[in-house]
Amino acid sequence: MSIEAKKQIIDVGDGAAIPRKSDRGLFTAWRIAFFGAIGTLLYLIKVKPDPYLNILKFIPDGILVTFQVTLGAIVLASVLGLITGLGRISKNRYINGAASLYVEIIRGIPLLVQIFYIYYALGRIIQVPAILSAIIAMAVCYGAYMGEVVRAGIESIAKGQQEAALSLGMNSRQTMIHVILPQAVKVILPPVGNEFIALLKDSSLVSIIAVADLLRRGREFASESFTYFETYTVIALIYLIITLFLSKIIGVLEERVSVNK
Amino acid sequence: MVEATEIVKIYGSFRALDRVSFDIYDGEKVVIIGPSGSGKSTLLRSINKLEEIDRGKIVVDGMDLMDPRTDITKVREEVGMVFQSFNLFPHKTVLENLTLAQIVVRKRSKPEAEERAMALLEKVGLVDKAKAYPGKLSGGQQQRVAIARSLAMDPKLLLFDEPTSALDPEMIGEVLDVMKDLARDGMTMAVVTHEMGFAREVADRVIFMDAGRIVEEGTPEHFFTAPSHERAKLFLSQIL
Numbered sequence: 001m002s003i004e005a006k007k008q009i010i011d012v013g014d015g016a017a018i019p020r021k022s023d024r025g026l027f028t029a030w031r032i033a034f035f036g037a038i039g040t041l042l043y044l045i046k047v048k049p050d051p052y053l054n055i056l057k058f059i060p061d062g063i064l065v066t067f068q069v070t071l072g073a074i075v076l077a078s079v080l081g082l083i084t085g086l087g088r089i090s091k092n093r094y095i096n097g098a099a100s101l102y103v104e105i106i107r108g109i110p111l112l113v114q115i116f117y118i119y120y121a122l123g124r125i126i127q128v129p130a131i132l133s134a135i136i137a138m139a140v141c142y143g144a145y146m147g148e149v150v151r152a153g154i155e156s157i158a159k160g161q162q163e164a165a166l167s168l169g170m171n172s173r174q175t176m177i178h179v180i181l182p183q184a185v186k187v188i189l190p191p192v193g194n195e196f197i198a199l200l201k202d203s204s205l206v207s208i209i210a211v212a213d214l215l216r217r218g219r220e221f222a223s224e225s226f227t228y229f230e231t232y233t234v235i236a237l238i239y240l241i242i243t244l245f246l247s248k249i250i251g252v253l254e255e256r257v258s259v260n261k
Numbered sequence: 262m263v264e265a266t267e268i269v270k271i272y273g274s275f276r277a278l279d280r281v282s283f284d285i286y287d288g289e290k291v292v293i294i295g296p297s298g299s300g301k302s303t304l305l306r307s308i309n310k311l312e313e314i315d316r317g318k319i320v321v322d323g324m325d326l327m328d329p330r331t332d333i334t335k336v337r338e339e340v341g342m343v344f345q346s347f348n349l350f351p352h353k354t355v356l357e358n359l360t361l362a363q364i365v366v367r368k369r370s371k372p373e374a375e376e377r378a379m380a381l382l383e384k385v386g387l388v389d390k391a392k393a394y395p396g397k398l399s400g401g402q403q404q405r406v407a408i409a410r411s412l413a414m415d416p417k418l419l420l421f422d423e424p425t426s427a428l429d430p431e432m433i434g435e436v437l438d439v440m441k442d443l444a445r446d447g448m449t450m451a452v453v454t455h456e457m458g459f460a461r462e463v464a465d466r467v468i469f470m471d472a473g474r475i476v477e478e479g480t481p482e483h484f485f486t487a488p489s490h491e492r493a494k495l496f497l498s499q500i501l
Contacts, residue, residue, distance in 0.1 A: 163311055164348035164407075168362035168414055169338035178361060182352050 016197050016247040018190065018254065034244040037237045044233070051227045055218070055234045062217030063238065069131060069213060070200045073138035077199070078192075080143025085150025086176075099147065106144035112205050114141050119209045134206035142199050146192060153188035154180055186257050193250035197243050204239070214238065262287050262418050262449050263308055268317030270303055270473075277303045278314065279473035285418065290450045292460040292481075295470035296496060301453045304470065305420050308451065309340045322417055338366060341411030345423040347403040349395035355382070355406050356391040359413045367414060374413070381409040385439050401432030405439050412443075419443070421452040457500060461485055469493045 019030035044052045087099025106114070118137040122128055157180050165175040207216035215235060222231040263285040270278040277300045285291050293301045306312040307319060310326055310333050319326040322339050350358050359378035363369045369377070382388045385405040395403055404424055411419055421440065425433045437459050444450060444463045454460065460467055460481055467484040469477040469492075477484065477493045488494050 158346075158348075160344060160346050160348035161350065164342075164344060164350070165362075167309055167311065167337055167340070167342035168410070169334050169366040170362060171334050174365050178365060179350055183350075186352075 016243040018193060018247045018251045020251060021255070030244060030248065033240065034248070037240045037244070041234065041237050041241075048230075051225060051230050052234065054225070055221055055227070055231050058221045059214060059217045059234070059238070062212060062214040063242075065131065065212050065217075066200070066203055066214040066242075069134050069138065069203045069206055069211065070196075072135040073142060073199055073203070074196055076135065076139035077142035077146055077195075080139055081146025081150050081192075084143055084147025085154060088147060088151040089154055103144045103147055106141055111138075111141050111202055112208065115205055115209060130209050130211045131206075134203075134209060134211045138199060138203060138206070142195060146195055149188055149191045149195065150184070152191075153184040156187050157183050189257055190250075190254055193247070193254065196250070197246050200243055200246060201239065262289075262322060263451075264318075264320045265304075265307075266318045268304075268307060268314045268319060270300075270307065270312060270314050276473045278307070280317070281470075281473070281475055282317075283468060283475060283478075285449065285451055287417075288447050288449055290444050290448075290463050290465050291452070291468060292464035292466070293451065293453045293468045293470060294455070294457075294460060294496075295476075299470040300473040301470045302422055305342075305422050305451060305453050308418075308420060309337050309342055311342075334366070338414060339417045340420060341414060341416035341418070342420045342422065343404070343407050343411055343424045345426050347395075347400070347407045347427070349403055349407055349410070351395050354392055354394055355387065355398070358395065358406060359410050362410075363413050377413055378409070381412050382406075384412075384442070385409045399432060400428045401435045404428065404432075404436045408436075408439055408443075418449045418451070421450065421454065423453050423455070425454065425456060455500065457485070469496070471496070 017026055017030075019027045021027060041056075045056065084099050084102060087095050088103070090096045090099070109117075115134065115137040118140065119130065119133045122133050122136070161179055161183065162175055165179040166172075170178070203213060204215040207213050207219065210216070212220075218231045218235040222228045225231075263283075265284070266282050267280045268278055268282070269276070269280055279300075281300070281304060283291075283304075293304065295301050303312050307314050307326075308321060314327075317327075321336050324331050324336050326333070326336065349355075350361065353361065356375065356378055359381060360371065360374040363374035363377060364371060367374075379388065379391065382391055385408060387402060387405055387409070390398060390402065390406070395406065398406065408419075408424075424440070425436050428436065433456070437456060440450070440452070440459070441463055450463075452459070452464075464481050467477075467479060467481050468475055469484065469488070469490075471492050477488055477490050484493070485497065488497060
């Protein structure tokens, strides 16, 4: 019957690549980029405290906001993604249709447009803080992407697992919770990690609706001091350090999960 | 235990089961054989509704599978199944594989479930593997765990879908031994297999299928010594 076939996986995210021990080249590249970025930043502060130190003192609020938006959106998008993924494999026509429609619509609209749209659409109904609107927009967008990851993860679990659980008298909900999802998580984790990193980078888009995130704070500083080049150098380095750090954490997490097999 | 009447299963334009009727009595051991694609696995899988039949009637332990009011999980609680590819849960230890459904479906307490599980591991000779993950076990050991997992639910009927076909030759014996033990204990069994020695030794009745139909049915002596149909004779000459 079902001999498990090794599926070919092309895992290319749009975030910083996750450094794995098996990929020597990337592992080295990660080190050079990460420590290089930190070194460059420290060097600039040391040789030219004005403006670099001033920039660095001005933006921590922005980093905090970027983290808030990212974290809020990750949590909300994960929930949305799980629901969407389950909806996409549902046998119920209406649930499946709704989930598929959501994915199709969201994936077809640029995130920047979605951020504008949700901000102004929500504004017509209730006044919400820009940051909340930003979190919702990011979550709605990434929920659709993550829904597809969840769906693919669930579908990658061999059919025999489901049949074994059903044949033991488990209903489909019990089968999903105790047998399919715990295994799917291991498959899903790397691509979800990629989504998280991409989400963190894309969070810079929310500066467009007056959320005082890292990029926005940088712009404020630059336009006051006319140090555009210097400010954006710092901003770029900080984004780089954060995303590389996050990719490292995900790499470690991933290794932990795969060891525990 | 099982009464199937005129069941039909169609895939596209292919008739996997073509008006098949058969019964399995309490305590009976039925071995189903036939060439690949003859519908024997489909037949077995229709008994616990892993395959849904298109027409006909199946009653298992008094429950009508075609009746929409029948709770299929109730049927499956009473009907265990052992698969060709074992299908153990790789993220759970051997012990957890045996206790999961007991706890979730049968609502047994954890200590109770573990006690039952350990007794069954003893029976299949794998007590020392209780804490191991399935990935660390040989094929033969995995299949013995899978049998124990089914038994943990205390089923009234056990279905075996080519349980030894994915095993290396030296491991087939250990699995068949466990199955023979079960047969001796009086378990009701339906076995799809290519192991003719097992069929001869254990079966009360042999069912031979070809092209979605039951072609010949009888005691092992009758079937192996004097089959009446040409196709059964041909099949035996090829396999023995």
